[in-house]
Amino acid sequence: MDPLLLTLILTLLLFGLLASGLWVAITLFLVAFVGLVLNETGNIGLIMATTTWGASSSWTLTALPLFIWMGEILFRTRLSEDLFSGLAPWLNHLPGRLLHVNILGCGIFAAVSGSSAATAATIGRMTAPELERRGYDERMSLGTLAGSGTLGLLIPPSIILIVYGVSAEVSIARLFVAGALPGLMLIMLFMGYTMIWALLNHSKMPPAEPDMPLVQKFKASMSLFPVIGLILFVLGSIYGGLATATEAAVFGVFGALVLSWLTGTLTRKTFMASLMGATRTSCMIAFILAGAAFLTIAMGFTGIPRALAEYIATLGLSPLGLIVVLTLFFVLLGCFLDGISVVVLTTSVVLPMVEQAGIDLLWFGIYLVLVVEMSQITPPVGFNLFVLQGLTGKNILLIARYSLPFFLLLLIAVVLVTAFPMIATWLPALMTRG
Template sequence: MDIATASLILAGALLVLLATGLWVAIALFIVGLIAMGMFTSAPAGAIMATTVWGSISTWTLTALPLFIWMGEILFRTRLSEDMFSGLVPWLTRIPGRLLHVNILGCAVFAAVSGSSAATAITIGKMSVPELTRRGYDEKQIIGSLAGSGTLGLLIPPSIILIVYGVAAEQSIIRLFIAGIIPGLLLAALFMGYVAAWSLLNPDRVPPADRRYTLGEKIAASRRLIPVILLIVFVIGSIYAGWATATEAACLGVVGALGLSAATGTLSWATFRDSVMAATRTNCMICFILAGAAFLSTAMGFTGIPRGLAVWIQELGLSPYALLAALTLFFILLGCFLDGISVVVLTVAVILPMVEAAGIDLLWFGIYVVLVVEMSQITPPVGFNLFVIQGLTGRDILYIARAALPFFLLMCLAVVILVAFPDLVTWLPELATRRS
């Protein structure tokens, strides 16, 4: 049987299984078994056992549950309230005013959370009622929150960057450092759009309710200090080379527990809830990673990835044409799967093509995460859409329409990173030279 037929059979089997509502991890295991049974004579059971154990017993993966736990701890603190109170005095005089709280608040929280959903719900719980009460445009409130919530996937420490690093065998630390500039670029694009929209629609932005003196602004900023210190604590230790990603995650958990205790929100109940929530999330991710690792091994035995890479080479596609095709593919896939599933599901097949095209895998990791961010605000399965629906009570399509300008800004960010790849690679190279 040729490569094309085998690929279609396996892809069709996966789509059918996912359409039935089966867990993604179980669907991956089943398709792997189908591939091993139909196209190879290798012992599927023995290979599954060794592959599953090897995929989830790596030391690199230990950073994942720790960063998830850190985010869960902070989710249960007064962090969002402190950020809102600290940012408001500085934003009342710029175009868009307090709409920027959504963007900056998400950017700050993303830097200590790593989770898109946690970022969106934590900031949204504070900002949506407050901005609505002050008379800001509902679509801009929802759209800016939906778009900015995705920063949790890109600004380090990012859970999905850890997943990509493990799956693609790339340095987690270098990926974290590489995500800093693109994350700030995306936040700047969002703020620029909100400012431009407010200048074009001045009647839809309420006037500033009061003026703040410099002293009041500085006094309010003191509430941001714990958050900024935690960011510096975690990201700075990685960038300076003082800690590995796992060690930095440990520091982050200690810092988050300290911050929670300082704000008076650390209790046995919140501690237990944070541990259980982090355990559930990590088990889900590890189960998907195990299924993806087995499917990757099975695909390797069938020779499909190698055959697809050769096919791509024979097509003579330029790297730009390949990236354009992959962007459409990821957006389409993201309409039906969550971001982590998209990454682990596609890395095994796509990386040989990417390497054959001469694309840097570090750069490609940031590109993948940025494109997967788009899937978080695309119906019908955009996870951030469901989060914001729970906050606002609005239907998914209304939220998706509100988030459309921010989706287009993400597309622009992809174009910018393709045109200027040094925006991704410069900081990791600088860190490598310094070390």
């Protein structure tokens, strides 16, 4: 069958099944199976068995459930309360004041959870009612939460970077290192916008809190040290080349258990809840990855990636032109799918085009995560929007409107990373030379 006709049939089937509400993983398996049948490929059962086993038995993938478990353990500690009490005293004289607790709190929690939804839920559960009680503007309170929650996808240890690394066969440790500077850049963009907004909207800011003596500020910040110590230990072992991502994940789980025990939140109930939560999430992602691997092989048999790559080549797009087209494509796709599904659905078709255009796959991974972050705050399927709707009871479209400035800031971040690729590639190159 003609590859372009087959592409059209499989695309319609894919979106039809997704629109019906069928699980993403099952959809991937069915589309791959239909593609192989229409291509008259033999031994489909053998192809599926060997592909799914190979995808699910990768040692690199071991880091995924461990980092998820680490985040689940810390999710059940007093981390969010400690973040608020430790950060708030230092932000009283900064324009925007306690709104920055959302941004910095999400940035810190992102470094231990790796999940956007978990970051928004954990920080939002503590800060949203507190900011409302103190009279902060609802638009900025929820907007900073929605936007900053996306940091969980980029700041290592990011779950989605692990998924991309496995799919694209790129070093996860180097991806983690590459995500550090773009993550810090996003935090600065969010804080900069918040300060400018606060300076332009004095009337919408509540009165400043009474200032605390310096000794009390340091005392309040002591609660941050254990978590920051865990972050530095886990990420420092990766950046310093002392441990692989998987080994660092083991250290992270052990450290999270110790912190949970020391804070008195480690009980049989919380331990089992964290273990089951991590198991459910890991199984869901592993199921999707297995389906994506089968679809990738099926696409190879049908010749669709090669045909699409050749078609793109005939358009004469420059690497920049390809990035612009892919950005529009990913944002549109992200309106209907979660970030992990976007990555595993597209890598089999997109990566051959990217490689043919001479684009660095390490840089492309960071770019892809930034674009996927934008989809976390776009309706109808913006996971951060759902999380905040559940926390506050506000209309999802209202929350989406509040988060629009942060969507635009993420777009600016994509432009900056595209214009200055060294933002993503400088640290990994430095690590390699070291």
